[in-house]
Amino acid sequence: MKKSSSETSKLDRKTVEKNRRVHMKDLCFKLASLVPHHFFKPSKDMLSQQDQLELAACYIKQMRERVEKLKRVRICRVGVETSRVWERLQELIS
Template identity: 45%
Template sequence: MQPGSGSSSKSDRNLVEKNRRMHMKSLYSMLASLILPQDSKANPPILVLLDLATTHVKHLQERIEELKQAKELLKGDNNRTQKRKRGAIAPVINLRNFESALEVNLISGPDKKFMLHEVITALEEEGAEVIAASHCTVGDMVSYIIHSQAISSRIGIEPSRVDERLKKLISLNY
């Protein structure tokens, strides 16, 4: 063994380690830019950043599942197609609560027996202000999405009452 070869090997290892640390720092920085709000100047510890990223990925996975279910409802399967031929399909209601905001998703067949203004009136009577409403027709299915927020943030919206009221409204008209 030559006297200079040991120090050369050690400096190579040091250089490799330095490059690895720089690469990891770059990756954490990129992750922070994707996870943290754009106006955030805070640089959280790596463990906090990884926890935030994990939570974000889980939220995205849940959202994917919700979208897959909505797609299946719109797309329908063979059983649903046969039911359509025989008769009407009951409307589907899905509520999503976001603190002082509420999103209502209604999916119905072509023979929709409810009026959109009745749904909006029910929301307003429960203390919600409708911010936006949209609809989409795919085949013979109609999907409505209504975004609302609480008129008063102190009072808020009671999602269970809204859900019960909308189901009653639809069951009366269906």
Template identity: 45%
Template sequence: MENNPGLSKTDRKTIERNRRNQMKALFAELNSLVPHETPMEAASLPDKLDEAANYIKRLQTNLEKLKERKDSLMGIEKRPSNSTGSSSGKTTMEGFRSPQIEIREIASALEVVLITGLDFHFMFNETIRLLHEEGAEIVTASFSVVHDTVFHTIHLEVGDSDQVGNGAARISQRLKKFVHDSGAF
């Protein structure tokens, strides 16, 4: 401003006053968004700005924790990529295993073996729901975990002996489609 010969002293004062008023309005807006633990009337401007910066950092940390918790609840386990790989900071899937299903027909019964990674918690419940929709009677259901692989074994009765072949084929087809569609995200 000092170097601009076209501005008078009053113009420079007006410009500076407007700049200060704008800064004051912006600070007031920032101050209104930050919850205060202590009375802010006594705090200096730098202290208020430090408190706002700390509050934003806490929000960022909380957001990251919530994202990790959401991923955990959805069955997605993530870890940072190793130092020999890309340094972009992206995450990679850990324990990701596409689901597989094996179905064996034994007389009027079916044995269903669902193999998933730890990241597919929902699949067992959805498989049971699907079997109930088809009218199958579940005799036993169990699971075992080996490292990051879950083996679900379900034994079920298909229904009338007249319709066992059709029922077993329909159930097998629906289960295979469900597992294929669930693994294709």
């Protein structure tokens, strides 16, 4: 017996949805694998995907803040070095 087109499309939707869920699960696993293990709080219980995503977002936020802080430190150091060079040039000219 042949399947009706509605049954076929229903199966197609189920397959597409299953593939989407598998793909999302794989992406979540990859993201969680990028976060250092020490960042996750030691626990006997497995973390849910939602918890893993929240921790990954928190980790990314912390890394962004660290990068910004390091940029500011670098700019300050470059400014100090520039002023030292300028002072040394003034000494040599005098």
